[in-house]
Amino acid sequence: MRIVQEKCKKCLECVDVCPVKTIFQKNEIVEICKSGCLECGCCASSCPNNAIEYE
């Protein structure tokens, strides 16, 4: 999964929904820790700004 930073409004909906907490805010940027990501797509579905894409 990839976050399109230009579209991200830092609402943190994706952080709340991730079942394994591999998406988080750090230094004012929302990031995904790819090693633990399940590619479940929950974060992408939750994003109101369509800022998360499959790679």
Ligand code: SF4
């Ligand atoms: S795809 Fe799933 S596991 Fe990966 S960051 Fe998004 S919600 Fe979390």
Ligand code: SF4
């Ligand atoms: S849900 Fe979308 S807009 Fe909100 S913090 Fe996550 S990536 Fe950014």
